[in-house]
Amino acid sequence: MNNFTEILKSINSFLPELSVITTLLLCLIADIIIRKKSPIVTIIAIAGLLVSAYFVYMQSAVQESLFSGMLVIDPFAVFFKYLFILSSIIILIFFEFSNEIKESTHKNEYSYLILSLVLGAFLMASSVNLLMMYLSLELASLTSYILAGYSKSEKKSSESSMKYLIYGAASSGIMLYGMSLLYGFTGSLDIYEISRYLATNPTPNAFIYLTMIMIAAGLGYKTSSVPFHFWTPDVYEGSPTPVTAFLAVTSSAAGFSLITRLFLTTFLGSTQIVDGAFSIIAGIHWQEIIIVISVASMIVGNFVAIWQKSLKRLLGYSSIAQGGYMLAGLVVADTIGLTAMLIYLSAYLFMNLGAFFVTILIVNKLGTDDIEQMKGLGYRLPFVGVAMAVFMLALSGIPATVGFIGKFYLVTALMKPGAGYLWFAIVLMLNSVVSLFFYLKVVKSMFLERADNTDELPGIKFSVQSYIILILLLIPTIFFGLYFGPIVKLAESSAVLFGIR
């Protein structure tokens, strides 16, 4: 009876997820009834996400454990849920603009695949039990395999989803093996229990490294961090562009939420935060794993991107590098680092989605995302070209854009006196210089080079709606770069993990 009342009580706090599930089923039914391409299913999906956002808003200041310690609600999870809702609404709108999707015979089905990935991401952001972490990760992964390969007749699309599936299944297998060893050693799947065990029993560092590297394989694959990144460029190039944008923003943000919660909670010596720093069990150096992953991601992502010809592939390598920057916020293991990471994630949402929207518009008109083909394109579509330049500069972290604010806070967090991460901050800044090179390569191709055929090519026009969406993405990219108070405030109040104060 006791359990039953607890479940009933938990369901009350489970409303954001429940509304996503309801919307998902409604979309499925609406698709069966309507049976033709219409924006109704998308509208239902967006309305459902807004309802879910309302319920998330109601939980703003709540800290609660649900379903016998399977899930928690805390400001950290709430922040990520906002991020998932916002990004998936934008992506659902993108679907209405992309020819790749509109021409597909099963356009409506994308809406509920998106919703089920959002559900997985919601659970990932709030799970505190290895069982729940695995299940939510798989819910998100299985959906993204389908999304990547949903243009069934496209060779590239099915190849990319095949590669995605093999890498995904193998790395989640490795993660599970790590989890099983951790379970066998500590006797629990609950990460708070595990942290209590590790704090009271001396643990050989080699064991921690082994299990944590194995678990990081599964999570690093989700966040596309080096050395688990091999699927990223292929999947980004092969899948339809809006799906790529979705994987780059929502799915990897979900990975970051999980990796942050797991690493920060599992190695807690005590639940007290002293001077903003999480107290890590003495003698366990988990940060070294994250440092290696983060530095490798930055370097590989930025340097390999230089040689890319395809814009989507370039954005793929860029998101590997951006993932590396974000992990830097985790290394510091204090609230400032966590805040910086959240700021960077929200900045990343606007600028990356903007860059992908421009890519969608260009692919619609040119039918290719080859950077060589974009020579002189800036003169044919001036506004879109300028917007692309802004997003590219934001991604490389130029001041007066939101990307600069993200990098600024990350570097500040790394330069905390006494932490000894000064070299890391320098590596991060040097990497942004490298990234400037390939981001500007796109701009250079658009504005500074002329097309080979000297005939004057006609200007390209887009629909009014697409200009409106583009402006709506440009405004936060620039506005939050100049007036970043609100974003910083929200991130600061969200850098609170359940059970740690």
Added chain:
Amino acid sequence: MVELNYYLGLSSILFAIGVIGVLVRRNAIIIFMSIELMFNSINLSLISFSSFLGDVTGQILVFFIIAVAAAEAAIGLAIIIALFRNKGTVNIDEINILKW
């Protein structure tokens, strides 16, 4: 009673065979079977830990892993069929439009 070490040894050997299979084999379906082998070795290690710790949560996780692995296999085979229709092959070496 058989010691825990033997179960863990068997499980790690199976896991290694699975990983080697994923890396070495060239047929997508065999790669899939190797991944299933990896999952089953994990199940074995979880069950033996669970039995030796006298704690059921490990066995619950095993049930979930079995269910998820089945879902993964269903999606995987669907993707392999889609790929075979497009390319006429399931050999990983010939699936190479996307590189670098």
